[in-house]
Amino acid sequence: MEPEPEPEGGGTEAQAKDACLRLLTDRARSRHELETRLAKKGFTPTVTAAVLDKLAAAKLVDDGAFAEQWVRSRHVYAGKGKQALSRELRHKGVSIEDSSAALEQIDSEDERRRATELVRKKCRTLSLPDADAPDARAERDKTVRKLVGMLARRGYPQGMAFAVVKTELDRLGADTEDFDGDRFG
Template sequence: MTSRPASAWQGDVEAGVRAWTGGSAGEPPSAAPRGTRPDTPPDTAAEGPDADQESVGRAILLDALTGQARSRRELRAKLRKKAVPDDLAERLLDRFTEVGLVDDAAFARSWVESRQRSRGLARRALAQELRRKGVDQESASVALDDIDPEQEKETARLLVRKRLRTLRGVDSTTATRRLAGLLARKGYPAGMAFAVVRDELAAAGLEGAEGDVPDA
């Protein structure tokens, strides 16, 4: 995957807080009272029915973004779960987008890189995950286009080698079926999956079974 510099907003809401409040880049955020967390949504029950919904919604978003990038759809769902009115939620999300805290294109790039590295997922599986996260087609396509086909194939090989260590004593037909199924579930195309399995079984001194790789 092509290396990209990390987005400044990812995992760090301090810049967004400053952008929202108008503070300067070198100005530290104001300290929270001892024993409380900064940006924690206020106790609306204690404040009564006239609690500032905008402040509550903003605090919910800042808390959700602390340490983890999220898609706009995920954040919208969190606001709805906390009973923030939809029209207010959209205004808050628009404002967070303006200051760079909500950026689905950057989220998609980060998600693809992370899931490919940690789970060994291929393009098809990653595309499905981005759709479930609510990332638009254009942002998803740009992020997926960063995937290096050779790196993807090498990841498939590593997955097969790791699983092979648990298949000692299993006949080649069963091993082929299980390994092909593993790669299919992670989104690898059938042709690539079968070729990788065949090569790795041959390298291990086993004869691969002929046939098609099952789709997931």
């Protein structure tokens, strides 16, 4: 029996399937991610589509399930907020419908709770200035910008980030009476 001829410009469906299965052993991937990787390996769009359709039928490629798992994992372990997660899913080629459904598993209270955990963890390594020090307000404002910026980079809304930081600094005994959220925007 002769081996299956390689299509021009790429490999066989069996080779593409093997490549996908190797990629899926590392972690779940979106269909778009697999398409991109197969294209880089030189597989034709026809071979790629056929293989991905078969893997989808076998439930090995499912963007909805991928999005749910991605959101849960990145929110819990990487501390990402909904905005960042939405960007990541869009970058991975997940549809708006699948992204929206996955992001619904995080409500604003979950997001606030996770932001609070991140700020508390960061506050353990920061030294808050003594309220009586001459540059206490400037140092406190610098700390606020650092903490709000950390949350913003992780995809938390600015208003929530500022409120969480203010609450946590109050809890730690920092003077926040003169806070003005617009000053930190």
